[in-house]
Amino acid sequence: xxxxxxxxxxxxxxxxxxxxxxxxxxxxxxxxxxxxxxxxxxxxxxxxxxxxxxxxxxxxxxxxxxxxxxxxxxxxxxxxxxxxxxxxxxxxxxxxxxxxxxxxxxxxxxxxxxxxxxxxxxxxxxxxxxxxxxxxxxxxxxxxxxxxxxxxxxxxxxxxxxxxxxxxxxxxxxxxxxxxxxxxxxxxxxxxxxxxxxxxxxxxxxxxxxxxxxxxxxxxxxxxxxxxxxxxxxxxxxxxxxxxxxxxxxxxxxxxxxxxxxxxxxxxxxxx
Ligand SMILES: C[S@@+](CC[C@H](N)C(=O)[O-])C[C@H]1O[C@@H](n2cnc3c(N)ncnc32)[C@H](O)[C@@H]1O
Numbered sequence: 682x683x684x685x686x687x688x689x690x691x692x693x694x695x696x697x698x699x700x701x702x703x704x705x706x707x708x709x710x711x712x713x714x715x716x717x718x719x720x721x722x723x724x725x726x727x728x729x730x731x732x733x734x735x736x737x738x739x740x741x742x743x744x745x746x747x748x749x750x751x752x753x754x755x756x757x758x759x760x761x762x763x764x765x766x767x768x769x770x771x772x773x774x775x776x777x778x779x780x781x782x783x784x785x786x787x788x789x790x791x792x793x794x795x796x797x798x799x800x801x802x803x804x805x806x807x808x809x810x811x812x813x814x815x816x817x818x819x820x821x822x823x824x825x826x827x828x829x830x831x832x833x834x835x836x837x838x839x840x841x842x843x844x845x846x847x848x849x850x851x852x853x854x855x856x857x858x859x860x861x862x863x864x865x866x867x868x869x870x871x872x873x874x875x876x877x878x879x880x881x882x883x884x885x886x887x888x889x890x891x892x893x894x895x896x897x898x899x900x901x902x903x904x905x906x907x908x909x910x911x912x913x914x915x916x917x918x919x920x921x922x923x924x925x926x927x928x929x930x931x932x933x934x935x936x937x938x939x940x941x942x943x944x945x946x947x948x949x950x951x952x953x
Pocket of ligand 1: 702703706740741744763764765766767789790791792795816817818819842843844845848875899
């Protein structure tokens with residue numbers, strides 16, 4: 682691919698010529714919002730690491746179980762979902778508001794295509810609220826300021842970073858993002874993470890990530906369980922801990938033909 686083909690096109694920054702994570706993720710999930718460049722990279726990655734499709738589906742199933750736990754047993758009514766992705770089946774507000782119609786959700790992503798489709802994320806119940814913030818996860822100050830228009834930061838918030846910190850390549854920078862977000866929320870708030878790992882995925886996943894970093898954007902990194910634990914400093918990790926996201930409180934409905942373990946950690950932790 683020529684260098685200038687990788688440059689953003691137009692004022693929105695939307696470049697259909699370069700595979701972009703939100704759209705390729707949507708392709709692996711069986712969605713419709715992707716371009717030929719996304720499908721090509723999606724297929725090449727799938728060829729190297731067929732487990733990627735199970736990772737994407739297990740991640741979404743984990744999102745559903747985690748949000749149901751939080752909106753149910755944990756009584757959380759506010760969700761800050763950063764790295765939202767393109768709208769799909771059972772977005773965070775739909776899962777949360779089925780349990781608690783008064784739930785308030787703020788979505789954040791920096792992908793121009795997600796912004797274009799954000800209307801589909803803003804279909805709140807009348808009792809609750811949803812909002813969308815177009816921002817980079819590194820800009821926590823702007824995110825917190827914009828989210829404060831919808832969320833009350835004196836009450837517990839579930840901070841959701843699913844498949845997001847893997848795009849912040851520097852672990853110190855990623856820890857700083859988590860710390861600034863968790864410092865801004867009160868006791869009783871929760872952190873929900875998913876993150877790709879080579880500890881569960883093997884060499885095929887590493888090869889697929891190398892290919893991704895040469896042909897698509899943004900660049901990605903895997904992390905091990907010790908680095909994931911480093912994101913949870915000062916928090917109480919809920920059972921069963923840092924596990925393959927498919928093993929986090931699995932439900933009968935998730936079993937199907939999916940493998941019992943995927944190369945993606947999932948964890949939920951509570952701020953004491
Ligand atoms: C793998 S998808 C995960 C989507 C969703 N959270 C899920 O678990 O299904 C990652 C999302 O993070 C977004 N993203 C990546 N880097 C980001 C950044 N620096 N700031 C905000 N969003 C980012 C991408 O645009 C994409 O929509």
